[in-house]
Amino acid sequence: MNQVTFPVLDKRVIIFAGAYGSGKTEVAVNYAAGLAATCSEPVSIIDLDVINPYFRSREAALSLEAQGVRVISPHGEMCHADLPIILPEIRGEIERSEGKVVLDVGGDNVGARVLSSLADSFGRGYEFLIVLNARRPFTSTVTGSLKMIHDIEISSRLKFTGIISNTHLIDETTTETVEEGYRLACAVSTEAGLPVKFVSAVGEAAKRLDPETIGVPVFTLKRQLLKPWEEKDRAARSSKNKGGLVLCRV
Amino acid sequence: MNENAQAVFNRPQLFGEAVTHYCPGCAHGIIHRMVAEVLEELGIEGRTVGIAPVGCAVLIYNYIQTDFIEALHGRAPAFATGLKRVSPDLIVFTYQGDGDLASIGTNEIIHAANRGEKFTTIFVNNAIYGMTGGQMAPTTMPGQITATSPHGRNVKECGYPIRIAELLSSLRTPAYIERVAVYNPQNIVRAKRAIRKAFQYQIEGRCFSLVEVLSTCPTNWGMTPQESLKWQETTMLPYYPLGCFKTPEGEVKE
Amino acid sequence: MSRILMKGNEAIAEAAIRAGAVYYFAYPITPQSEVGEYMSRRLPEVGGVFVQAESEVAVGNMLMGAVASGKRAFTSSSSPGISLMQEAISTMAAARLPVVLINIMRGGPGIGGILPSQADYFQSTKGGGHGDYRVLVLAPSTLQESVDLTMLAFHLADKYCNPTMVVADGMIGQMMEPVQFPEDYKEEPLPPKDWATTGCRGRAPRIIKSLFLDPAMLETNNVMLAEKYKLMKQNEVRFEAYKINPQNRILLVAYGTMARICQTVIDELAEENISIGLLRPITLFPFPGKEIFAEAVKPNIKAVLTVEMSMGQMVEDVEAAVQGRKPVEFYGRTGGIVPTPEEVRDYILKILAKKTPAVKSWKG
Ligand SMILES: Cc1ncc(C[n+]2csc(CCOP(=O)(O)OP(=O)(O)O)c2C)c(N)n1
Ligand code: SF4
Numbered sequence: 115m116n117q118v119t120f121p122v123l124d125k126r127v128i129i130f131a132g133a134y135g136s137g138k139t140e141v142a143v144n145y146a147a148g149l150a151a152t153c154s155e156p157v158s159i160i161d162l163d164v165i166n167p168y169f170r171s172r173e174a175a176l177s178l179e180a181q182g183v184r185v186i187s188p189h190g191e192m193c194h195a196d197l198p199i200i201l202p203e204i205r206g207e208i209e210r211s212e213g214k215v216v217l218d219v220g221g222d223n224v225g226a227r228v229l230s231s232l233a234d235s236f237g238r239g240y241e242f243l244i245v246l247n248a249r250r251p252f253t254s255t256v257t258g259s260l261k262m263i264h265d266i267e268i269s270s271r272l273k274f275t276g277i278i279s280n281t282h283l284i285d286e287t288t289t290e291t292v293e294e295g296y297r298l299a300c301a302v303s304t305e306a307g308l309p310v311k312f313v314s315a316v317g318e319a320a321k322r323l324d325p326e327t328i329g330v331p332v333f334t335l336k337r338q339l340l341k342p343w344e345e346k347d348r349a350a351r352s353s354k355n356k357g358g359l360v361l362c363r364v
Numbered sequence: 365m366n367e368n369a370q371a372v373f374n375r376p377q378l379f380g381e382a383v384t385h386y387c388p389g390c391a392h393g394i395i396h397r398m399v400a401e402v403l404e405e406l407g408i409e410g411r412t413v414g415i416a417p418v419g420c421a422v423l424i425y426n427y428i429q430t431d432f433i434e435a436l437h438g439r440a441p442a443f444a445t446g447l448k449r450v451s452p453d454l455i456v457f458t459y460q461g462d463g464d465l466a467s468i469g470t471n472e473i474i475h476a477a478n479r480g481e482k483f484t485t486i487f488v489n490n491a492i493y494g495m496t497g498g499q500m501a502p503t504t505m506p507g508q509i510t511a512t513s514p515h516g517r518n519v520k521e522c523g524y525p526i527r528i529a530e531l532l533s534s535l536r537t538p539a540y541i542e543r544v545a546v547y548n549p550q551n552i553v554r555a556k557r558a559i560r561k562a563f564q565y566q567i568e569g570r571c572f573s574l575v576e577v578l579s580t581c582p583t584n585w586g587m588t589p590q591e592s593l594k595w596q597e598t599t600m601l602p603y604y605p606l607g608c609f610k611t612p613e614g615e616v617k618e
Numbered sequence: 619m620s621r622i623l624m625k626g627n628e629a630i631a632e633a634a635i636r637a638g639a640v641y642y643f644a645y646p647i648t649p650q651s652e653v654g655e656y657m658s659r660r661l662p663e664v665g666g667v668f669v670q671a672e673s674e675v676a677v678g679n680m681l682m683g684a685v686a687s688g689k690r691a692f693t694s695s696s697s698p699g700i701s702l703m704q705e706a707i708s709t710m711a712a713a714r715l716p717v718v719l720i721n722i723m724r725g726g727p728g729i730g731g732i733l734p735s736q737a738d739y740f741q742s743t744k745g746g747g748h749g750d751y752r753v754l755v756l757a758p759s760t761l762q763e764s765v766d767l768t769m770l771a772f773h774l775a776d777k778y779c780n781p782t783m784v785v786a787d788g789m790i791g792q793m794m795e796p797v798q799f800p801e802d803y804k805e806e807p808l809p810p811k812d813w814a815t816t817g818c819r820g821r822a823p824r825i826i827k828s829l830f831l832d833p834a835m836l837e838t839n840n841v842m843l844a845e846k847y848k849l850m851k852q853n854e855v856r857f858e859a860y861k862i863n864p865q866n867r868i869l870l871v872a873y874g875t876m877a878r879i880c881q882t883v884i885d886e887l888a889e890e891n892i893s894i895g896l897l898r899p900i901t902l903f904p905f906p907g908k909e910i911f912a913e914a915v916k917p918n919i920k921a922v923l924t925v926e927m928s929m930g931q932m933v934e935d936v937e938a939a940v941q942g943r944k945p946v947e948f949y950g951r952t953g954g955i956v957p958t959p960e961e962v963r964d965y966i967l968k969i970l971a972k973k974t975p976a977v978k979s980w981k982g
Binding site for chain 2: 230270271334
Binding site: 422437463467468483496500501513514 | 645651654659671672673679728
């Protein structure tokens, strides 16, 4: 059993970025919920994914709000829009001085570019974390991962402060998958000079991890962004949008 | 309409109460506002029909309170042709982005201009596809990084950016064509003057009129609003010179 | 090679490259823009070409030029973009050009919306453009199948010299699943491309065309095309039977994402001892009509239920297949709304609770 305490990061603003499909949205959503459960300060999550049309953190809005996380994402019909909507309140939320803010950014350097338009807001301390998944084509090697880090740093104009090892194959994830990913993350860590802040993995795989092998905290994820045929807790769907793909804040 | 003739600076009535969906620092909002002001000042709002594009400005009908038709991607000039030809008393304008007008809709705009259709086009050039996530546009600057030019626009394969104002000015049919920018207040004043002139020509039934407005897209350019204005001035302006390229009275270069 | 995690659009893009299609022409449109973004990174590595065209109209015609040279080329788009390519698709069918088109369907009609839909069934399976022609239509329901069917699409296009389409709703384009690419991909032998315009040095000139001034010649061409479609119907029907057995009380027919949802429902109902089977068409054209008929007429089957993300399109083919022998029911949602397993389940229970329903059209 490797269930450690929630890996709280001190900084007020915590930004998760990474390759498409690295799982940053799952990590960000779970992390925001974890923060809300552990700290006394208010917690908000900003959906800054202007690239993906589906499977964004706004889809977990209802469940997050129930857990005490304020979700900042386009409202009403705009949440389905094929429009890169940057709400004016985002800037304010980042620049505020109290509370914790989690930012979920779109994939790759393309998705991270939007950070650059907010570059002048990140004055105070922040964590900028690269979520690595060794089972994704462009980040399956150290070279590929370093290139991803480099490309995202260029397009976002922010410097990474740490690595999240989040190697997974969705429901085919095994303990070995996670360990293999952690080894890659460690190698990237050495090359890039960035610490591995934590390993994240879904329940079953996380439980069986050997604390000897993993030298950093393990953060257990509960999948939030489910496909319509996977949804177990389906009652949670709003009745108005019954059958709707996206849960939105109306 | 405008009973309160005393007010010096008012939100144009035509510009509804809705908060726009545009990103902070996006010039679409300013350009909408100028159009609304001009329509109101000329007193033509009641007989104006706008043609909305497919692009970030697709929801323009939520902000400018006149009749609108939502065009298919790139085809606004054809919609406008149909409308204006059967209802010549209407004031018709299209509002189009550079993907819409200079890529998928080049055919329609060239032929509408060449036929001398008597409507007005507001062409918003932000050097990128905003709505679909920052892909390269025909107006993207050489070397500019976009989602589909990850190593920068390669002019050997993609050619140089299209200068729509110049291209259309080469047509012999009389027209009013001007390029303006919005990176500072002086230019905004000039831009509004040009938009007003464009509608004036239409009211007089003189000619096709097009104003190319250099715009910004901080989100997809990856710049702060301030930096985007700077970039417009330092990078776009040298390539896209401002000025009046064509008037029905003859070639003028300001 | 180990399993890797991919997004549907990327998996399709990579599959095309693995099938030797390194010429890609496209215009951005949600929800498939990742194909182009993936290609703009990958194609330079494999010596391919990606042209971001000025429009989908141009894409269709660029493809004609590209495949006429005998090379494998393809495009991907979403519903409105595919509409703009119809003139070219009709012409490529007439001129027997083997092109592959990927349609990541979104909600229509008109500009519609960007969420998933299956409302381009008619467009893809009934021709879509003008004239008498058909395209081969493959409909994956998992990402692994998206990979396999994309690769197969290039083979079938070459085999029949016919436009071939892979249609997937936006959900499949956007979701992530682990996939595996075949180690060393081998194809059945294909006929030589002895029609390709490669320069006539040392041989008689070749002409690729669709204009026939003589009506008799045009008719002959159409008859020959029709014979080809007949061959496709004989040889290329593909489908999956899920939990089909003699106890089934209802036969579901669904494809793509809807089939995944139906499977969830079938599994849940099985726990309550309600036996339901699913016949999932993998080829939408040619359509597995005979197979549906064979299952539908089994004595235990009370009704055939078609579930789609549309107002009812494939159901017309199901109805034709069942030939009035059993009631054909329909359940669908549109606009980008994906029916939930609950809704489908409720609908099934409603049908089961009905007294012996008269055989009548689903349209009522
Ligand atoms: C036929 C068709 N093809 C593609 C699209 C997708 N699409 C929507 S907007 C757009 C381009 C937007 O760029 P631009 O015209 O420059 O306007 P901006 O968003 O930058 O204001 C594209 C390609 C579509 N809606 N219809
Ligand atoms: S994406 Fe660009 S063009 Fe669109 S609203 Fe944002 S800044 Fe404006």
